[in-house]
Amino acid sequence: MKKGWAVFAAFFLIVIFLSGCRDKVTPEERLAKYLGHWNNGEFADMYSNYLNEETKDTYGKKGFVERQEKLQKDLGIENVEVTYTKPAKDIEWDSEKPASFPIQVKMETVAGPVEFEKTMTLVYETNDEIEDWFVEWDSSFIFPELGEKDTIRISTSTFARGEILDRNGLPIAVNGTGYEIGIVPGKFTDDEKKAELTELLGTTAKYIDSQLNQSWVKPDYFVPIAKVSNNDIPLLEKLAEIPGVTRKETPMREYPYGEALSHLSGFIGVITAEQLEKHKDEGYTESDLIGRQGLERLLEDRLRGENGIRIYIDKAEEGAEAVTVAERPAVDGETVSLTIDAQLQKQTYQAMRGEAGTSAAVNPKTGETLTLVSSPGFNPTEFMLGISGERYKALETNPLKPLFNRFTASYAPGSTLKPITATIGLEAGTLNPTEGLTINGKTWQKDASWGDYKVTRVHAEAPNPIDLNKALVYSDNIYFAQQALDMGSKTFVEGLKRFGFDEEIPFTYGMKPSQISNEGTIGSQGQLADTSFGQGEMLTNILHLASMYEVFLTEGLMYKPTLFLEEEDAQVWKEGLVSAKNASIIRTSLRNVVVDGFAQVANLPSVPLAGKTGTAELKAASEDKGRENGFFVTYNSENPDFILAMMIEGVEDNGGSAYVAELVSRVFAPTGENQ
Template sequence: MKKRLMGALFILLTILLAGCQEKVTPEDRLAEYVGHWNKGEFATMYKDYLNKGTKEVFSTENFVERQEGLQKDLGIKNVKVTYTKPAKDKEWDIEKPADFPIKVSMDTVAGPVEFEKTITLVNESRDEDENWFVKWDTSFIFPELGEKDTVGIATSKPARGEILDRNGLSIAINGEGEEIGVVPEKFTDETSKTKLAELLGTSVEYIDRQLNQSWVRPIDFVPIEKVAKHETSLLDEAIKIKGVTYQKTPMREYPYREALSHLTGYIGVITAEQLEKRKVKGYTEADLIGRQGMELLLEDRLRGSSGVRIYIKPPEKGAETITVAEIPAVNGETVSLTIDAELQKKTYQAMKGEAGTSAAVNPKTGETLALVSSPGFDPSEFMLGMSGEKLEELKGRPLNPLLTRFAYSYAPGSTIKPITAAIGMEAGTLDPTEGLTIKGPTWSDPSWGGDYKVTRVHAEAPNPIDLNKALVYSDNIYFAREALDMGYESFIEGLKGFGFGEEMPYVNNLEASQISNDGKIGSLGRLADTSFGQGEMLTNILHLASMYEVFITDGVMYKPTLLMDEEKSQVWKEGLVSAENAAILRKSLRNVVVDGFAPAANLPSVPLAGKTGTAELKAGGEERGKENGFFVTYNSENPTFILAMMIEGVEDNDGSAYVAELASTIFAPGSGE
């Protein structure tokens, strides 16, 4: 009896305790559900929190796998779901649904998405227990999303930025070309395939693949090859083949072609190496990218950024899509160079296809007005894809049109003599009025020993030889003796003052000018050689032009610039020559043209000043004995630009006088100077 009473009391106590336990509220359930939602735990949300009606409509696949897939495909991150809490004393009726306002925010590949909705919980019995469960539909993914709608993502490409010259002339632009193609119903002669393949440098197999695409109908235009619109001869030959025609197509254009080819470079299909580095920036295998020159150097500015759009597509035919989020494409920048494209073209043409390089600078700002490598190539051929056979043919040409000559440094020869003079004058060891007596064609210092001698070109120069005569007659012995009077330290420090031995502060990568291979001068003979631009001295063509600025600016050399948005007239070096000494050198440089050995540069209406130079190549093999000719010049009365020109292999063509003749045509009346 006692045991029965104790059992009854235990059961009663259990019932009483259960009745005293606080029941789970819909808010409690919603807080748990939102916690899982924020973590992307969709399987738990489906299994433990969705009501019966929702599960009858949406399977695990429709709820869990779909949302997981969308999070991955749309780059959904930082999901944050919040709800408005009810009053603390809120009483819930299990017979009625519980509604809560919620706010959902997330980041996607197309930008942020935010929306507000009302979420409903209902009380249901499950496994003999009562609880609150969520009523769900697809609008909790995106408000506009219907059960049968699909979610898509689309990208839009930006327009590539264009490159202009200082006057707004087009250097690299988004223009148009021609696309050669065939109309199948007219292109029926099998021999036509062979003719077209040979003309375009492709294969019959490739043409067949194009014709056998699933979309092709007999009346369609089937593209085969893109060509630049200036390839008029090729286009004329193509349409002679029955069934072949062409039509306009968007294309990158390079209006100045060979004249600016090495500077502008070209775009092309991205390489595997480039893609590996730029995948994180959204590049794909089909993208075009800068492959050389400014197209490559300015890639990040010219590319722009792709647009991304997330959209909902209803199942009904013809229904308009609904945009969920969108980041518009941002076109690339238009970048202006300091280059004067017409001056560049004149300079290139003046070089007559000879192997060489030229640079023109504004002496009062440091702006690069021309930077030429000759011969050039047609950038369009590389942009459209060049066959291996054509590439090998270009590489095999004797003058190597693919070599960017302005990027390299060369022995400057006698064009360095005015710089040597300026260093000596500032050091106080060179008196421009003092004449040296120099006899015979060669000279050597007794202390040197060995057979080395300095050789002069014009032994007929009348004594005494002062600075002016030394420049007019380009006397190697005079400058060798002056360099020995200066000594190693003064001469080396003077050259460093002009920027030798350091990288030029320039956007384009040019070889640094050097005093010697190790920056030192190891012997008196080498000191003599270096004084007139031989030995191991090298300078790039732009630096050579820039050094002559000091004669116009009274000692200032400006930082060379290539982009119009760079600050102009930034001082790179200063105090290199006094105003008095600069005036003396300006006068002598004018006399070099009037009285010296480049008569073609002595124009009757344009008073050019400048200095010629010839440098013998010291390399072995076929190069040994060859000479590079130089001329650095400017209009002495109106020095709007300094031009430095180098032509290779002038040993059999009147030496540097030939270069002076070519360069002077740029300044001649009617040239636009």
């Protein structure tokens, strides 16, 4: 019996011994679990269960847990990957000696990746009545160069916004300088001048007082009040005359062509709440500048660039240099070059004399857009600096609508459509260019079924018979109405669609498509007649109108209009629109319109222009009834470097389309000729 008990006791002791051996954890196993928590950012578990007593006493929970959690958030630390180099398989661990392991640390931060290697040591000790392996830790495991009293800091460097240049490298929207206008309080002693200053700067006396009454202000300090463009010379001169008012140069976006390119360039401004919400995940802040209109807005993603950011250790030792942990350099925005010829744009804008209207010029050999003008324009800098409510209201209520971008809109093209109508008839075989029609009187209708509707022509004096050349020279509505009836609405509509009507204009900048009618169809003979000479419900975009005239110079090709130099030239949008023979017929008549017709004001001695005038009566809105828009589309018939289309509103009392032809001729005329 005693022997049995002895055997049982021995067996029991062996089981206990073996169990104890299985439960004894190696330092490698403890390290692996610790690194698992580290990779998951579980700093509280690391602190409570894995750090040795000396580490806890030195750093405390705040120095270990809270600091690392804050750094993870502030530095944007993610994708942490900590590994270790496995020891030899046959190693025997001695609890009397520390166990050391090489570890490798990788992470992503807001300033880029960080990688380093360290040696981590575990010691065997009793911690909270538990005997185990525990980690010895110090701040260098956050970053190797980080001392206990050092500080981790972040600095940013701003990018330079990308610039917009014209085809010749001339500046359209660039980073330049302006002036910050300020007051030196000790010299600004004349209270009567305060009212003058508020008026000049568009601010209030209350605001000026609030600036001057700030706690840091001293009599000889510069107190900023407003910013002014460096090209606003009259304003700067007036400000310079006020004692105590001075200025400092400051970085500023510049728009050298001002009003002439305002609708195309647009402007930047402080980001709106709506834009901030839209771009909330893209790093914008409430004080950032962003494209607010025009190409500045359209190209925001390309122009913006990316701020640089640097994470560095500010060493506690006096005189010690800061240590960079990670750095992402600032990336400047792109420079974008346009097909626009800024000088031609300025010349065209000035030729329009501030009249309400629009114009576009294209290169007929490439489809490049050389000008896009909306007149009148506005001062982009005024909006960039923050326009006052009073000033904005004045612009908004201006009857000439300087804030309305006319080159994106569409208008009834009037008689400028007639060459297109003729082309459709020629290609369909329904129009014989040499066949003359006998047309008498000022009005015509097909038959009594038309009721009160009649087609009216302006020049009843045109000598019969009226062939295509005379019809274009005298701009005879009746001739084109009869030709449209001969070809029929189906042929005419199909022809217009081949020219790009009723489809999106393939252009980077959003343009309203040209339309045949509100429904895209022609429902009556009267509507067919009206549409044949660019009236009815037809509307045409000015850029599209200029592009359509390319076919007469390219023998049937119409190119996709481009805006950026990086785009491929001569991308065919439409082809086979007119034969070489028929294109030649139209070209001859377009030259005759200027030589013999009612665009003779554009018959320059040294520049042989060819083109077509057009007048469109406004019928839609009652307040516009009786008003007319005038058009002229033209090119140099011997050297057609560009086709220019221009529309001027309200020409009914100003010479009609001949007035527009005179304005356009100023763009082509050499200095002193027809000026």
